Amino acid sequence: MASRPGAAGRPGGRFAQFKLVLLGESAVGKSSLVLRFVKDQFDDYRESTIGAAFLTQTISLDENTTVKFEIWDTAGQERYKSLAPMYYRNANCAVVVYDITQASSLDKAKSWVKELQRQANENIIIALAGNKSDMVADSPDKRAIETADAEAYAREAGLLFFETSAKTSTNVKELFTAIARKLPLDQAGPRMRQNLRPGVDLRPETSNTQGAGPCSC
Amino acid sequence: MESLSDTTWDVVIAGTGIRQSLLALALSRSHKRILHVDQNKYYGGTEAAFSLEEASKWFDESQHISRCALRIEAIALWKNPHSEGLGSSRSYTLTLSPQLVYCRSAILAALVSSRLHTQIEFQAVGTWWIDRDRPVEVSESNKQNNDATDSHSGKGYAVAQPSGMLQKIPSTREDVFADDTLAPRDKRALMKFLRTVIMDPIPDAESNQDNPVPSALTTLSAMPPLLAQPLLALSMSYDSPGTVRTKSVVSRIRRHIQSVGMFGPGFGAVMPKYGGGAEIAQVACRASAVGGAVYVLGRGLAKLDEPRVQSAEAEASAEASAEASVEEVVRLELSDGEEIKARFVVGSAEDFPTGYIEGAAWKLNIDLVKIVHSISIVSSPLEHLFPPTAESGPVPAGAVVVYDGPDHKTTSGDDSVSKAGPVYMVIHSSESGECPRGQCVIYSSTVSSSEASEDENVQRLDDAIANLLAASPLSDSKSEVLWSLKYRLRGRPIDSDAGPVMSSKSARVMLFPVASVDPVFDDSILDGVKDIWKRILGDEVEESEFLKFVERTEDDEEGL
Ligand SMILES: Cc1cc2nc3c(=O)[nH]c(=O)nc-3n(C[C@H](O)[C@H](O)[C@H](O)COP(=O)(O)OP(=O)(O)OC[C@H]3O[C@@H](n4cnc5c(N)ncnc54)[C@H](O)[C@@H]3O)c2cc1C
Ligand SMILES: Nc1nc2c(ncn2[C@@H]2O[C@H](COP(=O)(O)OP(=O)(O)OP(=O)(O)O)[C@@H](O)[C@H]2O)c(=O)[nH]1
Ligand SMILES: [Mg+2]
Numbered sequence: 001m002a003s004r005p006g007a008a009g010r011p012g013g014r015f016a017q018f019k020l021v022l023l024g025e026s027a028v029g030k031s032s033l034v035l036r037f038v039k040d041q042f043d044d045y046r047e048s049t050i051g052a053a054f055l056t057q058t059i060s061l062d063e064n065t066t067v068k069f070e071i072w073d074t075a076g077q078e079r080y081k082s083l084a085p086m087y088y089r090n091a092n093c094a095v096v097v098y099d100i101t102q103a104s105s106l107d108k109a110k111s112w113v114k115e116l117q118r119q120a121n122e123n124i125i126i127a128l129a130g131n132k133s134d135m136v137a138d139s140p141d142k143r144a145i146e147t148a149d150a151e152a153y154a155r156e157a158g159l160l161f162f163e164t165s166a167k168t169s170t171n172v173k174e175l176f177t178a179i180a181r182k183l184p185l186d187q188a189g190p191r192m193r194q195n196l197r198p199g200v201d202l203r204p205e206t207s208n209t210q211g212a213g214p215c216s217c
Numbered sequence: 218m219e220s221l222s223d224t225t226w227d228v229v230i231a232g233t234g235i236r237q238s239l240l241a242l243a244l245s246r247s248h249k250r251i252l253h254v255d256q257n258k259y260y261g262g263t264e265a266a267f268s269l270e271e272a273s274k275w276f277d278e279s280q281h282i283s284r285c286a287l288r289i290e291a292i293a294l295w296k297n298p299h300s301e302g303l304g305s306s307r308s309y310t311l312t313l314s315p316q317l318v319y320c321r322s323a324i325l326a327a328l329v330s331s332r333l334h335t336q337i338e339f340q341a342v343g344t345w346w347i348d349r350d351r352p353v354e355v356s357e358s359n360k361q362n363n364d365a366t367d368s369h370s371g372k373g374y375a376v377a378q379p380s381g382m383l384q385k386i387p388s389t390r391e392d393v394f395a396d397d398t399l400a401p402r403d404k405r406a407l408m409k410f411l412r413t414v415i416m417d418p419i420p421d422a423e424s425n426q427d428n429p430v431p432s433a434l435t436t437l438s439a440m441p442p443l444l445a446q447p448l449l450a451l452s453m454s455y456d457s458p459g460t461v462r463t464k465s466v467v468s469r470i471r472r473h474i475q476s477v478g479m480f481g482p483g484f485g486a487v488m489p490k491y492g493g494g495a496e497i498a499q500v501a502c503r504a505s506a507v508g509g510a511v512y513v514l515g516r517g518l519a520k521l522d523e524p525r526v527q528s529a530e531a532e533a534s535a536e537a538s539a540e541a542s543v544e545e546v547v548r549l550e551l552s553d554g555e556e557i558k559a560r561f562v563v564g565s566a567e568d569f570p571t572g573y574i575e576g577a578a579w580k581l582n583i584d585l586v587k588i589v590h591s592i593s594i595v596s597s598p599l600e601h602l603f604p605p606t607a608e609s610g611p612v613p614a615g616a617v618v619v620y621d622g623p624d625h626k627t628t629s630g631d632d633s634v635s636k637a638g639p640v641y642m643v644i645h646s647s648e649s650g651e652c653p654r655g656q657c658v659i660y661s662s663t664v665s666s667s668e669a670s671e672d673e674n675v676q677r678l679d680d681a682i683a684n685l686l687a688a689s690p691l692s693d694s695k696s697e698v699l700w701s702l703k704y705r706l707r708g709r710p711i712d713s714d715a716g717p718v719m720s721s722k723s724a725r726v727m728l729f730p731v732a733s734v735d736p737v738f739d740d741s742i743l744d745g746v747k748d749i750w751k752r753i754l755g756d757e758v759e760e761s762e763f764l765k766f767v768e769r770t771e772d773d774e775e776g777l
Contacts, residue, residue: 050509051505051506051507051508051509051510051511052503052506052507053507054507072503079221079511079513080506080511080512082512082513082514082515083506083512085259085260085514086260086499086502086503086506086512087503089491089499090491090650119307121307122305122307122308199338199339199340199490199611200339200340200341200480200481200484200487200611201480201481202325202328202329202334202339202480202487203329203334
């Protein structure tokens, strides 16, 4: 799909908005990663996501570059599989999550990557996140997927790759920042601003009161 | 995996078209257990949006699925053999639902009150143009659908007269005032019309014979055809100029004129980015999923077994017994054989098993009309069609060109000609997200006249586009159609009565009223959705709560 990031001019700064979708098997920690990233919280007993949830988070890459993520956290349970196309439609970036202590979850992640590469926006940026890295810190034998193996796969498939922990927040900020850096920000820069075409505001009375009155005929 | 049969669903919605999706949205905060299925492997049903590959798959499949034929039937898929200009499949989002949305449309208010508008980007539809009669010769051997080469343009049309035939249709008094092509007398006539059309309906104008103010309709009828024709085009109705003289036309023109300026200077209609109605439908489903609805693609309704309707006495005695607490449910079989139970089942005719509609003795005895449509990818951006709406207004992503070209010539060669209806071409620039930069997409449609052969009806669409491309300025000299898909849409005539929602004897199975063929978003869709929503929720809701949702506060956001 020919999706392009939204961008709004801000004097002296760059501001871009991107749609991000999280995919992966149930219980790998998608919602936990989002909760950590958005609210810096962690919850040992999270309920499985029903359907999907929507959140936003803004990060600053440097003094004058701000990136806003519109995040769609999808439900990993098989019964919600049909939902995914609605969420990755027009998405600029995706985080595909697996659990480094569950071998099957990487297979599922690979099938999501395949589906994204076949169906989603052609320029979509995909990051692979091996979550729950805290669990192998104390007991290395719990690890089911070697870092090197996942890394090799990610390189081959052209994905960003991180091992993360939503619990300790290891690499969570890094993951989203790396995505933000890889997004086509130049387009959101001065060049983009020139032919900026903001959409129509359906509630003009709440934002600008002049210039939009009814026609005089 | 928990199977679908373990739950007694409150509502099973079949099909993910715009109406079903709006119903899903309306129910999204009702805490009902909702299962939303679609027989297709994609969202949107007859309002879907496709990449090139998906479009050709849809074309191939629709050749042998008879069920879809109720509303929409593919006619032809064509790829320009002489051009390499097509982008990659997924750089296109081609929609079966290119309806314009007037700023006054109830759907926009509903999207705002349901807080969905923040998730959809609306773009302005700017100028309405009229492309007047121009000699067009089509040599039989060189129609678009065959591969014969041609020295001119590859399309086999005689190059039309120089441009200048494309005229902006004035729709405000400022427009009329600024138009130097109009004679003073014509300006006065137009001004008068614009004045009367927004006053109509004058209270009791009909009954008050002494009323000296002529109605807009009278004024319109009295106008010379050359002036009246462009105004008729603002109505976006398919009737041919000879046959339109109805009240509906006047109210449609009024809607156009009154919408201008509502959301910004210089435009009166909008379109959702990324595929029009398809985008609205998907965003609505997304909100429904956030509310917990379960979505299943690729599975439709295969069988319905309704609860037997009890006679009055049986009901009365049952009420006394414990049996009364056993809820009556519809037993359904999905196309993969899974059996499920639901309290209510809702869909449109094409979502029900073949034969069910007839079996239920629902009378769909409405005169349906047929409209032929084409979706054409054009090799140039046709920038001249998208002037800024106003000095400070947004750059439009849409434009409308109305072609009133020559009538059908009967194939027999004699000169008994029928007056054909206008061809509407809605042009989406690449800003719509539907095609790569440097190209545009033309959605054209015209009534499938019974007096002409189907080939001739379809040919009229090609003529209109050829004319438009021939009239584009020199900088766009390489304008050609790269790809096109043609289909036929069947539905209620524009502005005809939608009729009531139909429901089965048990009142558990409900059918949306037949959709109209309106090229403008039809607000009566919302009436059908609201009716069904109210039947499902009953006393739990007030009518006034339809699609009104409060903003979620931080406190509500537990659960994520
Ligand atoms: C269980 C749950 C937890 C959530 N947690 C968060 C969170 O932590 N942070 C966050 O920013 N957002 C969260 N959301 C999403 C949030 O409700 C909004 O969708 C989002 O914040 C946009 O807010 P809004 O005011 O623009 O629109 P909203 O008023 O939320 O409405 C946007 C559209 O989404 C639909 N919608 C939104 N929420 C629901 C719902 N609960 N049930 C049915 N339909 C709904 C509505 O139909 C509406 O049309 C959560 C949603 C759910 C269901
Ligand atoms: N130790 C540890 N546990 C985690 C981590 N991330 C998530 N969890 C736990 O794993 C469980 C599942 O996490 P969720 O975030 O709900 O998983 P999900 O991928 O959103 O699951 P679905 O919503 O069903 O698709 C929860 O009990 C979390 O507390 C992590 O980094 N480390
Ligand atoms: Mg989750």
